[in-house]
Amino acid sequence: MGVYVVTGAASGMGRAAADKLRALGHTVVGVDLREAEVVADLGTGQGRRSAIEQVLAAAGDRLDGVVLAAGVGPAPGADRPRQIYEVNYRGVVELLDGWRPALAAAGEARVVVFGSNSTTTVPAVPGRAIRALLAGDVERALRAVRIFGRNAPAIAYAASKIAVTRWARRRAVTADWAGAGIRLNVLAPGAVLTPLLEKQLATPAEAAAIRGFPVPIGGFGDPDDLADWVLLMLSDSARFLCGSVVFVDGGSDAYFRPDVWPRAVPLRGLPGYLRRFRGFRAR
Numbered sequence: 601m602g603v604y605v606v607t608g609a610a611s612g613m614g615r616a617a618a619d620k621l622r623a624l625g626h627t628v629v630g631v632d633l634r635e636a637e638v639v640a641d642l643g644t645g646q647g648r649r650s651a652i653e654q655v656l657a658a659a660g661d662r663l664d665g666v667v668l669a670a671g672v673g674p675a676p677g678a679d680r681p682r683q684i685y686e687v688n689y690r691g692v693v694e695l696l697d698g699w700r701p702a703l704a705a706a707g708e709a710r711v712v713v714f715g716s717n718s719t720t721t722v723p724a725v726p727g728r729a730i731r732a733l734l735a736g737d738v739e740r741a742l743r744a745v746r747i748f749g750r751n752a753p754a755i756a757y758a759a760s761k762i763a764v765t766r767w768a769r770r771r772a773v774t775a776d777w778a779g780a781g782i783r784l785n786v787l788a789p790g791a792v793l794t795p796l797l798e799k800q801l802a803t804p805a806e807a808a809a810i811r812g813f814p815v816p817i818g819g820f821g822d823p824d825d826l827a828d829w830v831l832l833m834l835s836d837s838a839r840f841l842c843g844s845v846v847f848v849d850g851g852s853d854a855y856f857r858p859d860v861w862p863r864a865v866p867l868r869g870l871p872g873y874l875r876r877f878r879g880f881r882a883r
């Protein structure tokens with residue numbers, strides 16, 4: 601049996617994944633604002649440092665897997681973009697950097713980061729915001745979404761999820777992660793009926809936008825189904841899964857952008873491709 605950390609373990613998909621892991625006999629160290637083994641605010645630097653330390657103290661410097669499900673949704677509010685960046689981006693990357701040695705110590709560890717299909721279905725997300733987050737500059741990322749006014753939280757949310765997805769894909773293939781036996785992958789859900797979505801549905805304007813959003817199979821996702829995908833991505837069957845983004849979204853991503861991906865490397869991308877090709881060192 602393994603030792604797993606689940607952030608956002610008190611609600612929604614994080615809670616469903618933690619329950620399923622416990623039911624299989626694994627030890628789960630939940631991290632959340634409340635009702636968790638480790639109570640910490642991932643929206644502050646101090647809270648994140650405390651979460652890293654408390655988890656290592658509880659787990660004993662060896663982790664078989666981590667699920668990063670804590671997240672803040674795109675509800676309206678002037679301070680919301682900052683909370684979104686702090687929790688959805690920093691609350692993932694700083695924790696994973698802190699726990700990486702413990703994941704490597706397990707020999708064959710797995711990490712599932714919660715992304716979102718907002719990464720490919722929200723239009724006009726400024727590249728500046730994404731680049732600023734990846735460079736660690738939250739203030740610049742905030743300035744990049746200010747012009748969107750009351751839509752700023754929705755744009756910041758998509759930017760946070762694009763940035764965290766790119767961060768994960770960049771790290772996943774490196775010697776420190778893939779080379780250390782850690783499989784780092786991203787799960788990208790569409791609208792799933794959890795307390796996060798229920799809060800948005802309670803606001804009439806947001807509810808209309810959510811219910812009118814194209815979902816080819818119709819309806820909302822079930823948190824239990826998404827938790828099963830998490831368990832699959834933590835299982836032995838995922839040993840060849842590395843840096844992947846798994847969309848489980850009722851078809852919205854495919855509906856909007858059927859031809860965007862997969863796409864061959866264009867001719868102008870050839871120099872970069874060849875540089876990476878020649879720079880590769882097999883394990």
Ligand code: NAI
Pocket residue numbers: 607608609610611612613614631632633634640641642643644668669670671672673687714715716717788789790791792793794795796797
């Ligand atoms: P939820 O709201 O049910 O659960 C999120 C959990 O994160 C809560 O228990 C909350 O207390 C915790 N959390 C929030 N801020 C925190 C902080 N500062 N410190 C510590 N914990 C904090 O949400 P849900 O829907 O289960 O979301 C899980 C993940 O999936 C999130 O990253 C969300 O962005 C993502 N997602 C959700 C979708 C949906 O439709 N529900 C769609 C796509 C992605």
